[in-house]
Amino acid sequence: MAVSGRRSILKMMLAAGATGLSLAAGLLAxxxxxxxxxxxxxxxxxxxxxxxxxxxxxxxxxxxxxxIVAPDLAENGAIVPITVTxxxxxxxxxxxxAEENPRPLASTYTLGKRAVLPFSMxxxxxxxxxxxxIVQAQGKLYTTTKRIIVSVGxxxx
Amino acid sequence: xxNTMRARAQLGANGVTTVKMVITHPMLxxxxxxxxxxxxxAHFIEEVTVTHNGEAVVNAAWGQAVSTNPFFEFSFLGxxxxxxVAIAWRDNRGTTDSAQFPVV
Numbered sequence: 001m002a003v004s005g006r007r008s009i010l011k012m013m014l015a016a017g018a019t020g021l022s023l024a025a026g027l028l029a030x031x032x033x034x035x036x037x038x039x040x041x042x043x044x045x046x047x048x049x050x051x052x053x054x055x056x057x058x059x060x061x062x063x064x065x066x067x068i069v070a071p072d073l074a075e076n077g078a079i080v081p082i083t084v085t086x087x088x089x090x091x092x093x094x095x096x097x098a099e100e101n102p103r104p105l106a107s108t109y110t111l112g113k114r115a116v117l118p119f120s121m122x123x124x125x126x127x128x129x130x131x132x133x134i135v136q137a138q139g140k141l142y143t144t145t146k147r148i149i150v151s152v153g154x155x156x157x
Numbered sequence: 158x159x160n161t162m163r164a165r166a167q168l169g170a171n172g173v174t175t176v177k178m179v180i181t182h183p184m185l186x187x188x189x190x191x192x193x194x195x196x197x198x199a200h201f202i203e204e205v206t207v208t209h210n211g212e213a214v215v216n217a218a219w220g221q222a223v224s225t226n227p228f229f230e231f232s233f234l235g236x237x238x239x240x241x242v243a244i245a246w247r248d249n250r251g252t253t254d255s256a257q258f259p260v261v
Contacts, residue, residue: 079224079225081228103222107222109215114209119231123224124224
């Protein structure tokens, strides 16, 4: 695999200030080599299937080192702000599940060495449910959960 | 293609650059047409990549549960003012867009 070739093309494109599809292709190519979009995990219908698809049964420790900051009550289930933070070093990935959504996996992030938390995003919640974050740090998995009450479900229409 | 992204990359205390971004995208879940009952396919961003100095900062894989016009905030170390942060996305139809933003 011509990793050095791809990286030098990427540097040339960034230096030239290229925009549009060519830059997008150049930027996406190295990431795709790391991890293709995990279709099976995103199509999984239960949290257990999601976890099996991504983590292949590794033990997950409930930990207060991971926190989810989110409203206790979400007025609009279509836009629920979630912030994940963790007092852990060597964080490699973050995975967010909405446990009772039709497809529980909301997002998963692979972190480069220089990325730091917190990460914030907005997700759709179909109804009142637990939102779970799984953080992988130095090869180990840590998780926490927060229950969010939803007034108006966010997956309809 | 018109640029679909707005972002601000702010260098703060302890050398941490915080990036806040919004992408204009419908992020539609798979749903039924109310009149015909036909299944309308999902249309959503699957991948977002962020690069700084040619190095991957974060790779996001998103599903249908990410909200419309997705907002995303994250931080990273090792940037200085004037550096470029490059962000690219690809959706499940193969549509892509990308842009660069300076660290301020």
